[in-house]
Amino acid sequence: MHSRTGAARWLLVVLLLFVFGGVAARNVVAQAPQWTEPVARVSRVPAASAATNGDVAPHALDPALRIAEASLQHIRDNIADYSAIFVKRCRVDGELPELQYAQVKIRNRKTAGGRVETPLSVYLKFLKPEAVAGREVIWVEGRNDGQMIVHETGLKGVINVYLDPHGYLAMRGQRYPITDIGIENLVVKLIETARRDRQREECTVQIYRNARIGKRACTMLEVVHPVRRPYFDFYRARVYFDNELNMPIRYESHSWPTQPGGEPVLEEEYSYLRLQTNLGLTDSDFDIANPEYQFR
Template sequence: MDGASPGQNSAEDENANQQQPAGLEHFHKLLQDARTATSQVDRYKATLEKQVRLNGELCDPETIDIKVRHRPFAVYMKWQSDGKEALYAEGENNGKLVARPTRGLAALKGVWELQPDAPKAMVGCRYPVTEIGLEKMIERVCAYYFEEYQNEIASCDVHQEERDGRQVHIVELTFPSKDESQYSICKYYFDAESKLLYGLELCEWNYEGEPAGIAEKFVYRDIDAEQIPDDNEFRVDHPKYSLVSKR
């Protein structure tokens, strides 16, 4: 008789469930929910905490007040440390990043207009300004885990805790070697209420192939999608900005 024994189907189901560890399955669900939640946010204000490693050197942490509009894409940034400003608006300003440095020789020129991926625009950055924001972040993470990374050998821990008065799902993936991933440890932060992916911290490998320090850290805090910026706040001639050349 070809029928399965009473316990066979349940055993097969159990084996199927074991093909994807529970932690990874939970992580994928958080990513899907975050992508859906982010698609419902058109524009917002936030504070970006950023730190990256470039050419083996860990840059100083930066805290930046930002305003983001998803469509058409636009972002305004003002650094809390020195008042530096930058604005990029898709389809405006000849497609250029408009910036006003406040330190060093660059400040003497006043307002700069640069291609988003120009070397001067990329100083201290791992990504061009066109990749700033929650939507771009969730797109990169989903593209990696749903399209590029097909292995399931990472150790994945998912837990929930309170941070800054909010409940947060924290996902930590640990990879066995740099042959499996360019990062050794990846942490992702999901707000339990809004479901947004609001931060990540990726650690690299050292020259001996051992887990090392931060490669990149991006955390968006105090996200405000209610008191949203209007279109005038993505114009260089906004009266509160200093992005119009005086010459």
């Protein structure tokens, strides 16, 4: 059932070049982010101003952390699922590909009493280029032996292929596995990174309340580590929180310039366009038996 036997099936697996997305989808245009002067400029509070009596000293990251933590709580309390056009590119082995687009449906993990009641569920359909057009992927936490199911088109679509999300084929050209996808996972990672960076100096933060992604009004947080250190993940990161949805819809990260006075180097960027929440997605939306899908 899992297509693990037979030379022909393995040949099909080897032929798969699994990449999360294609280039620009029809009628979807990734618009450049826009912003003007920030409403706040804050930098690392000098050590001399640190709190005493065991209190935690203030830090430039505190306002950004409060925004991210409030967003995470909102997502966990109020967002069951969503659909979007997922736009991404990330540098792997020194190479930065062109922007990639995919239609995505995601159902957030929900727990009760320490037990998972609704598993994190993902459906992806790639839109372009022709080489990957129509490719579909389903992954549901804790199901299908933890594997993701991939269906190609054309001759490669004779069978469904089951792949380890962390295996070589699934991770080819990827920075993160499909198990890390989703807005909630993004916010969790942002908070973890900010809390870790909060223990260090050399951090500046700016907050822009009037940024935009297309027609969506956003609050943009910009964090900069001016000096390269082994414990920092990036030189500059920007996160755009949709003001109406209270969710991040874009993240971008740059590494340090390769030469003095040079431009920062883009490492990764992710956007969720046409985001719609709480659609009432069901198990059928993440089932290969769904008649709207092309799985066999």
